[in-house]
Amino acid sequence: MKRITIYDVAKEADVSLATVSRVINDSNVVREDTRNRVQEAIEKLGYKPNAIAQGLALSKTTTISIVMSEKLLAYNTKILNGLMDVAKIYNYNIMFHTTSKGISKMQDVIESIIKSRVDGVILFNDNFTEDEMEVLHEYQIPMVVVGARFEGKKDENVGNVYVDFERLAYDLVRDLIEQGVDDITLMEDRLNLSMMKQLKKGIEKAFEDAGKNFEGYISYGDGYKSSYAFFKDYFKDHKPAKFNMAFRDSQAIAVMNAAAEAGFHSPEDLQIVSVLDSKYLNMVRPRISSYNIPEYDMGAISMRLLTKMLVSDRDQDENRNIEISYTPIPRDTTKEELFY
Amino acid sequence: MKRITIYDVAKEADVSLATVSRVINDSNVVREDTRNRVQEAIEKLGYKPNAIAQGLALSKTTTISIVMSEKLLAYNTKILNGLMDVAKIYNYNIMFHTTSKGISKMQDVIESIIKSRVDGVILFNDNFTEDEMEVLHEYQIPMVVVGARFEGKKDENVGNVYVDFERLAYDLVRDLIEQGVDDITLMEDRLNLSMMKQLKKGIEKAFEDAGKNFEGYISYGDGYKSSYAFFKDYFKDHKPAKFNMAFRDSQAIAVMNAAAEAGFHSPEDLQIVSVLDSKYLNMVRPRISSYNIPEYDMGAISMRLLTKMLVSDRDQDENRNIEISYTPIPRDTTKEELFY
DNA sequence: TTGTAAGCGTTATCAA
DNA sequence: TTGATAACGCTTACAA
Numbered sequence: 001m002k003r004i005t006i007y008d009v010a011k012e013a014d015v016s017l018a019t020v021s022r023v024i025n026d027s028n029v030v031r032e033d034t035r036n037r038v039q040e041a042i043e044k045l046g047y048k049p050n051a052i053a054q055g056l057a058l059s060k061t062t063t064i065s066i067v068m069s070e071k072l073l074a075y076n077t078k079i080l081n082g083l084m085d086v087a088k089i090y091n092y093n094i095m096f097h098t099t100s101k102g103i104s105k106m107q108d109v110i111e112s113i114i115k116s117r118v119d120g121v122i123l124f125n126d127n128f129t130e131d132e133m134e135v136l137h138e139y140q141i142p143m144v145v146v147g148a149r150f151e152g153k154k155d156e157n158v159g160n161v162y163v164d165f166e167r168l169a170y171d172l173v174r175d176l177i178e179q180g181v182d183d184i185t186l187m188e189d190r191l192n193l194s195m196m197k198q199l200k201k202g203i204e205k206a207f208e209d210a211g212k213n214f215e216g217y218i219s220y221g222d223g224y225k226s227s228y229a230f231f232k233d234y235f236k237d238h239k240p241a242k243f244n245m246a247f248r249d250s251q252a253i254a255v256m257n258a259a260a261e262a263g264f265h266s267p268e269d270l271q272i273v274s275v276l277d278s279k280y281l282n283m284v285r286p287r288i289s290s291y292n293i294p295e296y297d298m299g300a301i302s303m304r305l306l307t308k309m310l311v312s313d314r315d316q317d318e319n320r321n322i323e324i325s326y327t328p329i330p331r332d333t334t335k336e337e338l339f340y
Numbered sequence: 341m342k343r344i345t346i347y348d349v350a351k352e353a354d355v356s357l358a359t360v361s362r363v364i365n366d367s368n369v370v371r372e373d374t375r376n377r378v379q380e381a382i383e384k385l386g387y388k389p390n391a392i393a394q395g396l397a398l399s400k401t402t403t404i405s406i407v408m409s410e411k412l413l414a415y416n417t418k419i420l421n422g423l424m425d426v427a428k429i430y431n432y433n434i435m436f437h438t439t440s441k442g443i444s445k446m447q448d449v450i451e452s453i454i455k456s457r458v459d460g461v462i463l464f465n466d467n468f469t470e471d472e473m474e475v476l477h478e479y480q481i482p483m484v485v486v487g488a489r490f491e492g493k494k495d496e497n498v499g500n501v502y503v504d505f506e507r508l509a510y511d512l513v514r515d516l517i518e519q520g521v522d523d524i525t526l527m528e529d530r531l532n533l534s535m536m537k538q539l540k541k542g543i544e545k546a547f548e549d550a551g552k553n554f555e556g557y558i559s560y561g562d563g564y565k566s567s568y569a570f571f572k573d574y575f576k577d578h579k580p581a582k583f584n585m586a587f588r589d590s591q592a593i594a595v596m597n598a599a600a601e602a603g604f605h606s607p608e609d610l611q612i613v614s615v616l617d618s619k620y621l622n623m624v625r626p627r628i629s630s631y632n633i634p635e636y637d638m639g640a641i642s643m644r645l646l647t648k649m650l651v652s653d654r655d656q657d658e659n660r661n662i663e664i665s666y667t668p669i670p671r672d673t674t675k676e677e678l679f680y
Numbered sequence: 681t682t683g684t685a686a687g688c689g690t691t692a693t694c695a696a
Numbered sequence: 697t698t699g700a701t702a703a704c705g706c707t708t709a710c711a712a
Contacts, residue, residue: 003399003705005704005705005706006705006706007705015682015683016682016683016684017683017705017706017707018682018683018684018685018707018708019681019682019683021706021707021708022681022682022707024706025707029681029682030681030682031681031682034681034682046478046479048451048454048455048479049455049705049706050396050455050457050704050705050706051452051455051456051457051706052392052395052396052401052456052457052704052705052706053396053688053704053705053706053707054705054706054707055392055688055706056390056392056393056396056687056688056689056690056704056705056706056707057687057688057705057706057707057708058688058706058707059343059688059689061392063435063456066436070421070424070425073417073420073421074414074417074418077413077414077417078414080413081410081413081438081440084410084436084437084438084444085410085438085440085443085444088438088443088444088448089443093435093452093456094435094436094437095403095433095434095435095436096406096424096434096435096436097424097434098421098424098425098428100421100425103425103428103429104424104425104428108428111388112391112433114388115388115389115390115391116391116392116403116433117390117391117392138386139386139388223619224619224622224623250619250623253623254623257623257625279563279564279590280620280623282564283564283590283593283594283597283620283624284623284624285597285625343689345688345689345690346689346690347689355698355699356698356699356700357689357690357691357699358691358692358698358699358700358701359697359698359699361690361691361692362691362697362698365691369697369698370697370698371697371698374697374698389689389690390688390689390690391690392688392689392690393688393689393690393691393704394689394690394691395690395704396688396689396690396691396703396704396705396706397689397690397691397692397703397704398690398691398692398704399704
């Protein structure tokens, strides 16, 4: 079956293809009755404009690339939904790219982004290097980095929507120290080293400001299983730290379970906070405290920012760096006076 | 900055654009030294072929659409990763579409799929209607439906990669009844009504075969919160069913928590199975039994099937319906003799 | 208000 | 082995 083109519609409606083009683009210079005639022809033939040809003619694809690491995908579905919804509102299509160790390196992803001539890119702040960014930069593809603070080179073509994890950690730990708690542990999250670095920096600064030295950074394998195994072993001859900071739910649950099975209970023996919230923190017993970070909104805001960047005159200097606020969610694993 | 085109490269290398096209497409009819000359020009100018123009010229976009409901996204990241990896291997780009109640209806998504002239579509078996499918059908876009069995119209353009949830439920319940357990509950999952229906059908069949009638279908609101609230209330004046089947982790955890807080403990007072596995089932106490369904593989297989369909001569009758097997994962919430 | 024709950046056919 | 040139399906001056 031959694909219907604009020519077929033109012939059917007995007009030129220019006129057809005008009606599908809602140009208002076309007379009512010819518009109707064209519409009928479109309906009758089931014509759908070829977006590829439009893209070529307009040098504009109305599609945006989103790139995220495979590992992180499971933790960022809310942000993704925010991105998707706003993209939909502005009628952008989404090209979705994932990066992973073996199979799809950042380099290849960027290559295919450039080739597909997308109008813009959303990047999850993750383990991409500045060199890799550089390429997108050269090709002047507008992009916004979402997640943590982006430290790389910036100009009017790059935006950043982020949570200030460094400050979050700093504020919390400063308060803890003020209250006399300095037995603090930060559990490494290898999925998210860039955010880890910022948390660590914040904690170290708080310790430094109190004239102390932070030595509670614990590093072990990936995922729940290895964290759990680590702590099962660890608690054989160690007591838990008074205050335990994890980045994600599974780590927090891992310490909690291992501790409980070693006879240490939260919050009396150890307090626990997961920085990222998840519904599962509310399902385990005791319920684990965390921070509320409006993830869906982060996605929505990021996409909105990008669409703004795509239409705005370059000199217009709106703010391309948007900080997202967070609020503590105290549950059972923290004491009231320390986490609120 | 003007975008570099094939003409620029041709001029730089002092050849015709046809020759440049040949070298970027690895045509082997081009002489070694001119190939090198062209390659150098490409490097020098940083030329990247315009995939849009290629798509137009070839009537082939080498991109595939994936469509999934927003609600389900969080539960299907593994399948998605499987899809992405295989797409990457075959060099397909991915257009990602989500559907949701208000903002992006299936209809619009299909519209944009047709317009963007993707080569094929992966659909998560969900709440799309046959009418909606019909459109893709008319436009002869190859597609594979992944998840549950697809009941709609099929021809050589549609494949299906699925788990036979009806049989899963049937087998389990038949065994249970044989062992004398017929006090069984199935908790509705509104996120996934098509799978629910199949589970229910399987259970009913098993009851029917035993000359009994299944009346244990429980329907309540969405998500953990409402399930938990429902059971908190329910257990005030009801005892839990002997055997409780949930579709996802949060529902299973909801019954378990509510029951525990009402003084009923698993597995003695109530056995619990979540059909879909998740790591969280292993993190709660007691650990909840489930089924192992190779989700990543389902994605990988689906994408592989689609790519096959895209290249194969239509008459070639390979199997386009692939059943995925599952195995029980007994944990703490089931008794050994009943779930293995 | 409508039509003609050039252009978007490729690939592919045909000649040279 | 290379080069002209006609598609591919659309948008958009410019002319009528």
